Amino acid sequence: MEELKKIIRDIPDFPKKGIVFKDITTLLSDGRSFHRMIDLIAHRYVGMHIDKIVGVEARGFILGSALAYKLGVGVTLVRKPGKLPYKVSQVTYDLEYGTDTLEIHEDAFNKGDKVVIADDLLATGGTVSAVVELVEGLGAEIIECAFMAELDFLEGRKKLPEGKVFSLLNF
Numbered sequence: 001m002e003e004l005k006k007i008i009r010d011i012p013d014f015p016k017k018g019i020v021f022k023d024i025t026t027l028l029s030d031g032r033s034f035h036r037m038i039d040l041i042a043h044r045y046v047g048m049h050i051d052k053i054v055g056v057e058a059r060g061f062i063l064g065s066a067l068a069y070k071l072g073v074g075v076t077l078v079r080k081p082g083k084l085p086y087k088v089s090q091v092t093y094d095l096e097y098g099t100d101t102l103e104i105h106e107d108a109f110n111k112g113d114k115v116v117i118a119d120d121l122l123a124t125g126g127t128v129s130a131v132v133e134l135v136e137g138l139g140a141e142i143i144e145c146a147f148m149a150e151l152d153f154l155e156g157r158k159k160l161p162e163g164k165v166f167s168l169l170n171f
Contacts, residue, residue: 005169007033008149022149022171024120028062038063041118041146041168042070048143051113052076056131057083057102060119063148067118076108076115078131089137093130102130109140122147122167125156132160 007027014021027033041063054076055064061077068075081090081101088103109115117131128145135142145160150167157165 001169004033004037005149005171008169022121022151024059024148027148034066037148037168038066038070041148041166042067044146044166045071045116045143049114050116050143052109052115052140054078054104054108054115054117054131054135056117056119056127059121060117063120063146064118067116067146076104078102078104078134089134091130091133091137093126093133095126096124100127100130102127102134104131104134104138106138109135109138111139113140114143115140116143117145118147119145120148122150122156122160122165123154125154125159128156129159 007030009023009026011021011023050071050073052074053064053068055061057079064075081103084103084105087106089106090101090103092099092101115135117128119128132142142161142164144164144166147167149169149171152170
């Protein structure tokens, strides 16, 4: 895992002073490393009869789509308002300075579908907590929330279902 961690670039003072941004584009652009990362995460779910992967806008689409392909299952998208063409369920959640809203097609799941929520990075947990609310509200069962990386010091996993968080890389 250390070799994958080393590929992720730190960008100091982005998006504002005092923050060290974890730039995953360096890992995604390295085909061998991207392939290895997807294989390592997907291997965790082999034989678990997952029905769908839920990709969270926008970088979660990358991880979610690759995982869904590897596992031979469908991918469901969670988007910002106005981006999905059919009837939606939505949730509004708190940010550090305001609120945001996410939407999912109301027919995204069959009752009892087993899903994995996929996103690139677990930071404060607010966005994925909102996604959990959307997915459960539509009657799906969350098997796990899977992340390429987690910023442990922000304790985002405390906002997610206990025992249902997996991060490949921890910082």
